[in-house]
Amino acid sequence: MTRARHATALITSIALILGIAAGGAMMTSGVIAAPSFTMTIGDLEPYTGDLGPLGAPADKAVKLATAQLNQAAKQAGLAVTFKMVTADTRSDPQAALSAARQLIDQGATCLTGPASTPESLAILNSITKARRIPMLPSASSTRLRTVDDGHTIFRTVPPDNLQARALVLAVKQQLGGAQGKTVAIGYQNSPYGEGLANTFKQSWTAMGGRIQGPFGYDPNQPSYDTEAAKIVAGSPDAFVFADFPDTFGKVSAALLRTGKFSAAKLFVSDALAVSPIPATIPAAALNGAHAVNAGSPTGTPQAQAFNTLYLSAPGPKRSALDANNFDSGILCGLAAVAAGANTPSLIATQLPKLSGPAGSPFTYLQLAAAMRALRAGTRIHYVGVSGPIEFNAQGDTSAGTYDLSTWKNGALVLVRQINAKE
Amino acid sequence: MLNAARSGTPPPADARAAATGAGRRWVAAACIAALAALLASRGAETAAQATINGLVTGTYFALGAVGLSLVFGVLRLVNFAHGDMLTFGAYVALFLNAGSGWPIVPATLGGVLATAALAAASELAIWRPMRARRAGGFQMLLITVGLAFVIRNCIQLAAGADPLQLRLDVTSAVALPGGLRIGTVELWVVVAGLGALLAVATLLRYGRLGKEMRALADNLSLAEVAGIDTRRVILATWLFAGALAGLAGVLSSAAAGILTPNFGFQLLLSLFAATILGGIGNAYGALAGGLLLGFAEEWSALFVDARWKLAVGFVILILTLLVRPNGLLGRPALK
Numbered sequence: 001m002t003r004a005r006h007a008t009a010l011i012t013s014i015a016l017i018l019g020i021a022a023g024g025a026m027m028t029s030g031v032i033a034a035p036s037f038t039m040t041i042g043d044l045e046p047y048t049g050d051l052g053p054l055g056a057p058a059d060k061a062v063k064l065a066t067a068q069l070n071q072a073a074k075q076a077g078l079a080v081t082f083k084m085v086t087a088d089t090r091s092d093p094q095a096a097l098s099a100a101r102q103l104i105d106q107g108a109t110c111l112t113g114p115a116s117t118p119e120s121l122a123i124l125n126s127i128t129k130a131r132r133i134p135m136l137p138s139a140s141s142t143r144l145r146t147v148d149d150g151h152t153i154f155r156t157v158p159p160d161n162l163q164a165r166a167l168v169l170a171v172k173q174q175l176g177g178a179q180g181k182t183v184a185i186g187y188q189n190s191p192y193g194e195g196l197a198n199t200f201k202q203s204w205t206a207m208g209g210r211i212q213g214p215f216g217y218d219p220n221q222p223s224y225d226t227e228a229a230k231i232v233a234g235s236p237d238a239f240v241f242a243d244f245p246d247t248f249g250k251v252s253a254a255l256l257r258t259g260k261f262s263a264a265k266l267f268v269s270d271a272l273a274v275s276p277i278p279a280t281i282p283a284a285a286l287n288g289a290h291a292v293n294a295g296s297p298t299g300t301p302q303a304q305a306f307n308t309l310y311l312s313a314p315g316p317k318r319s320a321l322d323a324n325n326f327d328s329g330i331l332c333g334l335a336a337v338a339a340g341a342n343t344p345s346l347i348a349t350q351l352p353k354l355s356g357p358a359g360s361p362f363t364y365l366q367l368a369a370a371m372r373a374l375r376a377g378t379r380i381h382y383v384g385v386s387g388p389i390e391f392n393a394q395g396d397t398s399a400g401t402y403d404l405s406t407w408k409n410g411a412l413v414l415v416r417q418i419n420a421k422e
Numbered sequence: 423m424l425n426a427a428r429s430g431t432p433p434p435a436d437a438r439a440a441a442t443g444a445g446r447r448w449v450a451a452a453c454i455a456a457l458a459a460l461l462a463s464r465g466a467e468t469a470a471q472a473t474i475n476g477l478v479t480g481t482y483f484a485l486g487a488v489g490l491s492l493v494f495g496v497l498r499l500v501n502f503a504h505g506d507m508l509t510f511g512a513y514v515a516l517f518l519n520a521g522s523g524w525p526i527v528p529a530t531l532g533g534v535l536a537t538a539a540l541a542a543a544s545e546l547a548i549w550r551p552m553r554a555r556r557a558g559g560f561q562m563l564l565i566t567v568g569l570a571f572v573i574r575n576c577i578q579l580a581a582g583a584d585p586l587q588l589r590l591d592v593t594s595a596v597a598l599p600g601g602l603r604i605g606t607v608e609l610w611v612v613v614a615g616l617g618a619l620l621a622v623a624t625l626l627r628y629g630r631l632g633k634e635m636r637a638l639a640d641n642l643s644l645a646e647v648a649g650i651d652t653r654r655v656i657l658a659t660w661l662f663a664g665a666l667a668g669l670a671g672v673l674s675s676a677a678a679g680i681l682t683p684n685f686g687f688q689l690l691l692s693l694f695a696a697t698i699l700g701g702i703g704n705a706y707g708a709l710a711g712g713l714l715l716g717f718a719e720e721w722s723a724l725f726v727d728a729r730w731k732l733a734v735g736f737v738i739l740i741l742t743l744l745v746r747p748n749g750l751l752g753r754p755a756l757k
Contacts, residue, residue, distance in 0.1 A: 250679055
């Protein structure tokens with residue numbers, strides 16, 4: 001017994017001495033102990049349903065982000081690997097919740113997506129808030145600004161108050177001013193549609209413009225003819241719609257049947273900024289119309305490099321919010337490196353610290369250097385492909401770059417970019 | 423009428439006829455009052471346009487509701503799978519039209535026949551054996567709910583969840599006098615739907631099968647004793663209900679322009695509302711209820727936010743039942 005005790009004491013002492021020595025060495029070099037873990041990014045995308053057209057491009061963007069993270073970790077000499085798991089939210093809150101559970105069961109500790117507010121709220125209230133799992137949805141509704149999320153929701157997608165501002169600027173320029181001009185607003189009865197419609201109305205009337213509506217409609221109605229007649233009544237100067245492709249397919253057919261609708265007067269929000277025009281939406285309803293969607297500054301090196309990276313990879317072409325989803329994936333990975341662990345609550349704590357303006361700026365083109373800086377305990381500021389990431393207290397960006405595009409022969413063509421600020 | 427008593431002493435025929443007549447007058451008076459209010463407040467053109475829109479919606483509500491009511495009238499079965507039978511018919515027509523290049527008329531007939539066959543198959547494989555085992559009403563109702571899920575999921579498995587559409591131009595419209603318009607497809611929906619409803623009403627009123635159905639609805643045991651082949655009549659009822667569901671499915675998806683696996687289920691509540699509004703189990707009542715519900719929803723959109731027009735339909739249903747607990751054309755319950 002005595003010999004055993006002596007042996008135990010000796011081993012413990014040696015371990016303590018080695019530990020203190022190793023700690024001292026780390027302190028002198030300024031590097032925190034190198035972690036070793038595999039981080040799983042859970043990607044929740046709508047491959048089917050109303051938002052189906054957004055799913056595959058977003059999935060591709062997060063896949064590219066994961067590959068960039070793995071490459072950078074290797075270059076930085078970190079024993080950290082990243083993997084991505086994905087599930088279909090089917091554009092439906094209940095299905096999204098089930099998909100989130102599936103990903104978390106597979107080890108996901110940071111979620112990119114989902115794409116809509118009802119899906120995000122279902123996941124937040126049932127899982128992520130209680131378990132402190134960070135979520136970076138590509139939903140843009142202002143409803144997510146007011147919800148108590150326990151600091152788990154962060155958005156690289158600018159919130160809809162900024163999108164409404166961009167829409168106002170686009171319509172104003174098209175009409176040569178807002179004073180006395182009438183805009184008819186149609187929206188799908190959802191937090192996204194209602195939020196955008198009301199914010200647009202406030203901004204437009206504040207500029208002296210007039211509003212017809214806003215006219216809300218349920219996505220499950222059997223017919224939209226009476227609503228369409230009300231929207232086109234009196235020949236307004238412009239139409240603004242905040243809707244999703246499935247419902248707008250039915251509404252736009254009803255608008256065309258009135259014989260008083262012109263696509264040249266139409267401005268739509270980001271959920272409808274799909275290219276090419278889906279078969280379920282009459283082409284005559286969108287050719288010549290304008291769409292506003294969160295874009296990325298085209299002139300920056302990271303935006304140009306991302307464009308090349310995205311287009312050279314197999315899969316879908318560029319689409320709305322792909323740059324934002326890419327940034328979400330990168331942020332998840334960087335936060336895990338900063339936390340030094342694959343622990344959701346620690347990742348959530350680190351996410352706001354990656355936003356500007358404080359800290360040294362790094363783009364995804366300097367990911368290895370950013371990871372080394374984080375491991376050295378240096379504060380960094382991630383400058384995204386979609387623009388600077390500057391989270392406010394609600395986890396939202398306070399400025400956004402929007403693409404104003406128009407449909408020509410069924411495809412979206414960029415007209416110009418609009419910078420919207422709070 | 424299909425909702426007469428199964429048992430007990432019938433009330434005097436003139437009393438029941440008087441009740442039905444009062445119902446018709448009540449409907450007519452309500453419609454005239456609503457139209458007068460519309461004309462006075464919104465003008466003739468707006469009111470007429472909303473009425474045309476209501477006629478389109480009401481036509482396929484009525485088609486769907488008549489099938490639902492036939493089954494309830496004869497079998498006392500609340501069929502929750504009826505909405506998904508609409509979807510089934512629409513998808514068969516879609517497969518034939520958009521998938522195999524058939525013109526819309528034969529594709530529609532294909533959808534109607536396939537749905538009638540599905541309904542008949544459900545009778546032979548599920549409902550007849552369940553009746554033989556003396557299954558209760560609640561068990562039968564739960565089976566209809568289960569069958570609804572099976573049909574919907576099979577459609578989703580075969581065709582996917584993405585929205586699809588028939589090969590039709592849903593954007594063109596026909597100009598009517600007075601600046602009114604109706605979509606070209608919608609016009610054909612109204613013509614085909616009302617034609618089918620007229621044919622069904624004639625068959626139920628004057629045809630031998632209609633009389634047999636009414637006899638079964640009145641008293642199944644008595645009809646059997648009287649020599650009516652009840653199994654044949656029940657099978658025919660399912661065939662009719664299925665065919666009407668298939669036609670309603672094709673017409674409503676053609677008018678809406680887009681088809682998803684959930685569309686019939688989304689219509690189901692309105693179909694139930696139309697059935698109850700008209701007088702549950704009464705095929706003519708379902709027809710009237712469907713049309714009235716269509717008009718009410720479109721008219722209401724001129725006064726209240728269109729987001730609530732589905733709710734308005736149900737408010738009208740509740741108000742109607744408060745005044746006439748048996749629905750518009752339903753007969754008083756027997757004691």
